[in-house]
Amino acid sequence: MTTPRNQQLIKAINKMQSDRRFFPLICPDDHTHRLLCAEERNGEMVLACPDCLYITSEIPEAIIALCESEFKTTDDVADVILQDNPFK
Numbered sequence: 319m320t321t322p323r324n325q326q327l328i329k330a331i332n333k334m335q336s337d338r339r340f341f342p343l344i345c346p347d348d349h350t351h352r353l354l355c356a357e358e359r360n361g362e363m364v365l366a367c368p369d370c371l372y373i374t375s376e377i378p379e380a381i382i383a384l385c386e387s388e389f390k391t392t393d394d395v396a397d398v399i400l401q402d403n404p405f406k
């Protein structure tokens with residue numbers, strides 16, 4: 319079943335995929351394929367490769383957590399989350 323949370327997450331993941339600050343999720347079958355695209359299939363959130371049949375419902379927890387924090391934080395906060403080590 320489509321939930322508003324899923325739709326929001328899908329939007330956030332796809333936005334993140336085109337955001338250069340983030341390391342994008344790529345196709346494990348062929349790294350030259352286009353970036354994975356979040357979508358909903360049969361009510362389940364999945365990541366799908368636009369260039370082959372690769373599809374996974376295993377979306378990394380870290381990505382989901384990051385997306386959810388994006389919903390309610392400013393870009394400044396997201397920047398801090400994104401940096402490998404902001405205290406360097």
Ligand SMILES: [Zn+2]
Nearest residue numbers: 345351367370
């Ligand atoms: Zn692919």
